[in-house]
Amino acid sequence: MDFLNYPQPLADLIAGLSRLPGIGPKTAGRLAFYLLQQPQIAESLADAIQNALTNIRECSVCCNYTDQDPCSICSSDKRDSSLLCIVEQPRDVASLEKTREFKGRYHVLHGVISPLEGIGPEQLTVQQLLKRLDGVQEVIMAMNPTVEGEATAMYLSKILKPMGIKVTRIAHGLPVGGDLEYADEVTIARALEGRRQL
Amino acid sequence: MDFLNYPQPLADLIAGLSRLPGIGPKTAGRLAFYLLQQPQIAESLADAIQNALTNIRECSVCCNYTDQDPCSICSSDKRDSSLLCIVEQPRDVASLEKTREFKGRYHVLHGVISPLEGIGPEQLTVQQLLKRLDGVQEVIMAMNPTVEGEATAMYLSKILKPMGIKVTRIAHGLPVGGDLEYADEVTIARALEGRRQL
Numbered sequence: 243m244d245f246l247n248y249p250q251p252l253a254d255l256i257a258g259l260s261r262l263p264g265i266g267p268k269t270a271g272r273l274a275f276y277l278l279q280q281p282q283i284a285e286s287l288a289d290a291i292q293n294a295l296t297n298i299r300e301c302s303v304c305c306n307y308t309d310q311d312p313c314s315i316c317s318s319d320k321r322d323s324s325l326l327c328i329v330e331q332p333r334d335v336a337s338l339e340k341t342r343e344f345k346g347r348y349h350v351l352h353g354v355i356s357p358l359e360g361i362g363p364e365q366l367t368v369q370q371l372l373k374r375l376d377g378v379q380e381v382i383m384a385m386n387p388t389v390e391g392e393a394t395a396m397y398l399s400k401i402l403k404p405m406g407i408k409v410t411r412i413a414h415g416l417p418v419g420g421d422l423e424y425a426d427e428v429t430i431a432r433a434l435e436g437r438r439q440l
Numbered sequence: 441m442d443f444l445n446y447p448q449p450l451a452d453l454i455a456g457l458s459r460l461p462g463i464g465p466k467t468a469g470r471l472a473f474y475l476l477q478q479p480q481i482a483e484s485l486a487d488a489i490q491n492a493l494t495n496i497r498e499c500s501v502c503c504n505y506t507d508q509d510p511c512s513i514c515s516s517d518k519r520d521s522s523l524l525c526i527v528e529q530p531r532d533v534a535s536l537e538k539t540r541e542f543k544g545r546y547h548v549l550h551g552v553i554s555p556l557e558g559i560g561p562e563q564l565t566v567q568q569l570l571k572r573l574d575g576v577q578e579v580i581m582a583m584n585p586t587v588e589g590e591a592t593a594m595y596l597s598k599i600l601k602p603m604g605i606k607v608t609r610i611a612h613g614l615p616v617g618g619d620l621e622y623a624d625e626v627t628i629a630r631a632l633e634g635r636r637q638l
Contacts (some may be wrong), residue, residue, distance in 0.1 A: 247533070249506050249512075254488045258484055261484075262475075273460055275530060278505060284492075285493060287460075289456075293452065294449045294475070298448075307476060309447035314447075336591060338447070355468060411521050
């Protein structure tokens, strides 16, 4: 209704922008006018979207986003192929890589098991995971500590353990710099549960 | 630095998105992954940007964004051509049109005079304005109540008044639903100054 007075291509652009997460019609309008005022930025953004759609695909091994197949991590011989870290989304790989601590390889599930949303193991990349377990000694479950993340970790662990693979879960507790006063009960309970000897 | 681990097309997409106003690298990353997960939305957004760049131009009369020249307002015979409302940006036309109160025509300056940013009358659409004053009886200055907006209104008014045109300024005062307690001093001073007899 707000777009009534805009010419159609502009209304379409606002509608397209407001389909992005966290961008409402008002912000979309502001962005659309900005793009029209800055045609070079607009042109390069449209190109970048097309280019990403054309050239980014899922790595056939780890299912992470890549522009070469297999991806740079899967094809690197500096990575420990006996250690596999399973994450929900491609962006989780980037978060883990930023730490520069992990030297193994990754597997991206592209979601978590969520019966409410009709997502079962078949919708995830579990088949690809089962195909690449040769020589893997430890699998780290790095799903988010949500109900669905925990359920997915449990499900995979029940498949992997009988195969003689060590299955671990990333630690949950107080974030570094966090404060007991502001932490929720579940986090504190997890921090107590996971306490270590000094 | 944060994009180090992303394949190039994805890093380019994040960089392109983070050039938008109000979108930082973190939000840009979230949007980029969303676009990759929703290729149809991404495709239609890229098309909408291209389409808007190709088909939206400035109306040769009022300089508003349009897909037909002259624009629908300039070519409508239901509009009062003796009344002209001058605004800073195309989005201001949309804001005024939403009220459904104004029956005249518009002129979009595409900015305000701002010596600090090197923007003088030559960078605005003042020439186009001067060409279309035939038959115009009243010009409403609807620039924003900023220093630059006021200066631009004063500048134009000094040109238009000697031509025998009535020049008016939109009222400034308390917004409807606003509260004296929370209004700034300048707004209250303007509201007092512009008081009307009941």
